[in-house]
Amino acid sequence: MAMKVALLGCGVVGSEVVRLVNEQSEELAARVGTRIEIGGIAVRRTDRDRGVDPALLTTDAASLVTRPDIDVVVEVIGGIEPARSLILAAIGAGKSVVTANKALLAEDGQTLHAAAREAGVDLYYEASVAGAIPLLRPLRDSLAGDRVNRVLGIVNGTTNYILDRMDSLGAGFTESLEEAQALGYAEADPTADVEGFDAAAKAAILARLAFHTQKVTAADVHREGITGVTAGDIASARAMGCVVKLLAICQRSEDGASVGVRVHPVMLPLEHPLAGVKEAYNAVFVEAESAGRLMFYGAGAGGTPTASAVLGDLVAVARNRLAGTSVSEGGHDTGLPVHDMGETVTSYHVALDVADRPGVLSKVAEIFADHGVSIRNVRQEGRGEDAQLVLVSHPAPDAALRSTVADLRGHEMVREVASVMRVETFAD
Template identity: 65%
Template sequence: MSDPIRVALLGCGTVGGEVVRLLGEQSVELAARVGAPVELVGVAVRRPHKHPEVPAELLTADASGLVNRPDVDVVVEVIGGIDPARGLLLDALKAGRGVVTANKALLAEDGVTLAEAADASGADLYYEASVAGAIPLLRPLRESLAGDKINRVAGIVNGTTNFILSAMASSGTGYHEALDEATELGYAEADPSADVDGFDAQAKAAILATLAFHTRVSAADVYCEGISAVTSADIAAAEAVGCTVKLLAICERVPGEPESVSARVYPAMVPLGHPLASVDGAYNAVFVEAEAAGQLMFYGQGAGGAPTASAIMGDLVAVARNRVAGGRGPRESAAAGLPIRPMGATPTRYHISLEVDDRAGVLATIAGLFAQQGVSIATVRQDVTPRDAGARGARLVIVTHLAPDAALAATVAALGELDEVFGVDRVLRVENLGRPVTALGVT
């Protein structure tokens, strides 16, 4: 066998602890797969005395010193955040050391700098664990589908929000009750804002769009809405038209001159007949639509210590094999350089529920307003609401055809100014993700 591949681990929380365990338990198998022993030579943590599960001789509070040790071949980073992770990984890459990271926030904000440092030194940069946990998704995008033209990558990439929305749909509970349940079960952090406000999915969407469209997309390029405003009434409204509500990350090519890239995260109605509608709990699922390969679905556990560690170990084996063979893995491809389409110009559909005056001519007035904004109505449903429930007229439920998001938002704002409209109760986007929304009559 070749000389050992020496690994430095930065961070030893839930995921890092699993990496330590797997390196120990699978040492014989790893050596056989790699062609050389894989040895853990150091673990950097802030408080070494808090980690009795790690041999004391491996622990250090000096992360920089560990990264810059001359005997380190690969650095595995699971500390998260932007700094000090950015500086540590840049030091490793500039020194020619392979890097395996699960740091989606850093990749989404400054992946360009990391990729350039890796290219300059010929080092490997792998990050499968940064999106969708154990699901092998990034490597197929970067390698298996590199010869195809990908048109859309869309799906559920945050397990916490999917658990909350699934609980609201199955039990009829409100958002806060479902969040409390997610926290008790360990699916939500004490501060859940990164998940429920959509920032976690936003970073992942940036990574997916960058790989899928060979165009550098940062988190700032991704439009983002979270789920904290979703109510049990929204869930019920979706059910009434044969849909459920999911927080979606959608990255797609938008035809035109020039062709552009749209990347966005928001809660949306998904028809019950679509496979994503049945993805419940903390699971993730992502659809990839390519011209030659067609539609592919990736499904599995998107978070957790063991699933994420599985993805890290896969990357570690790949980097170690490259070092044994004297080569390196695929470089980042950002040759396309497609422009990023702003959310206002991105075509979407809206489901709008409003309370209106129940008299002749109101529907015609509302339809005329939609026409003035250049928005086409796909379906309208009208229900007379019971006055003893506090309603003052009739309920209109309108689903639009595709239109620029800015035009749809302007339409909703204008509806609120009409004397005939007592209130716009609910507005949700509708996504068919490449399939007809037959339940809503939208094709």
């Protein structure tokens, strides 16, 4: 009585799943209580060698996911269609599902979870955010008795690698991107990573889990990538004892009535546990009411780490099926709305090249005050004719900060706005 698995997709992750299921067959059987077997693998072409038993291959994914002997469907195709239709068909046929598909979960998680609840099957997706790091199930299960207030995550390895190189070598963005591409950390078309689309999908999934609010999708996420980050920004950050990281931030509003979900570059103090996350590693920092500060760290991508997360889900789903149970998710919806980025409270770091003459600082300070933004820190450095003025604001609505910067840009005493970036503080 083995547990039969249908695998959709057999690329880098899929072939690793097959390898691990075969290699660890005995151990998995002991842990689950029954053997796990690959019953079929849906691929686009069956004539390529994938290192798997060719008899398992089929191009007919639709038939595979409803085949009576299949218990669990593992989807590692990615993208919205045909993944969504196949998963819904599998659920409709009473199969449990394990997926690594962040784009689909971010766009239509609510539909999928509702279908799984109705069918009484599992839908697990640990691999969709932060690869191998056990994160989603701890958020869903271990913190189920707590109230999460904020999640800050480095959830895209490519951009973290690029920013880390810029920081450690003083390299520019283009140069660092090219290096990341040469090493296989970045795609030939890097848009999804460097423009923050990948991180935004993950942010939507994290927000849904952290705040039990089911309607958040990737479209609700305010998104800024790292293509505008300059060597000057990095140097400015260093001068303040900070590093620049691309963060996914999910945050409950002060009054608890809404949530903000955003992805953008941030200057982060070196004391912050996320600041030390190097290269292509991922880490997610969680602030919960009772648990306090938590961090989860590890490899965010790669075939084997992602396959490890898929296998962990597969074991859980198999155990649940043996026990005749399933974990339903999304049935409890706080319905918290997502507020606009303009209402999100942030702090700004602004570096200005200004004319070095009397009255400049007072004029700049007045512009901040006009928008109701107070200044936490000013540093002035004279440089011949010009001076550089570096200001860090206290927290204020992002819209107020944005219009402060717009006014600064328009002012005749300001030669150039050399660097603008949001700042996170870290106090004990």
